[in-house]
Amino acid sequence: MSSELTQLGDGTYAIRTVSAGSVGSGGQTSGPNDQSGFGIGSVTAPAAGATIATHTPPAGNSGELHEVEITAWISAGTPAAADANNMGFKFGGGTITAIPVIAGVNQPVKTKLFWNAAAGTPMSVIAIGAATAGVTYSAFISATKLVS
Known part of the structure; x- marks a missing residue:
């Protein structure tokens, strides 16, 4: 058996257990969900450009x-003003946009983007500049293929 994080219809997430021999550890084997996924991570005092969380779309969704x-x-530490808005969305080799972040502990902010994926090209959340010493940056990124 394996477990995976699944988004529910109301936008929340739940752990789903998949038995070996069913549809596989990835859940769905065709359709939009087989080309969707997520990444989660935390980094204490990340350097400029450090990856916090990443998701790499699977083969077959180029241009989707x-x-x-x-x-x-920010999940721990004593953030400074410079930690506000100090994370960004990176696609492949380039940072696309800054992500709003509050310079306070455990005050998550959700950002929604629409992006054309490329097979094997990661979508990441990064630290734009160096974080304050002892401050932990956390992020969750999910990418859901839209039916075209």
Whole structure:
């Protein structure tokens, strides 16, 4: 058996257990959900450009439109003003946009983007500048392929 994080209809997430020999550890084997996924991570005092969380779309979705939801927050430490809005959305080699982040502990902010994925090209949440010493950046990124 394996477990996976599944988004429910109301936007929340739940752990789903998949038995070996059913539809596989990835859940669905065809359709939009087989080309969707997520990444989660935390990094204490990340350097500029450090990856906090990443998701790499699987093969077969080059040019496919995805709804990308990012939840970013500071989860520990004593943030400084410079930690506000110090995370960004990166696609492949380039940072696309800054992500709103509150310079306070455990105050998550959700950002939604629509992005054309490319097979094997990661979508990531990064630290734009160096974080304050002892401050932990956390992020959750999910990408759901939209039916075209």
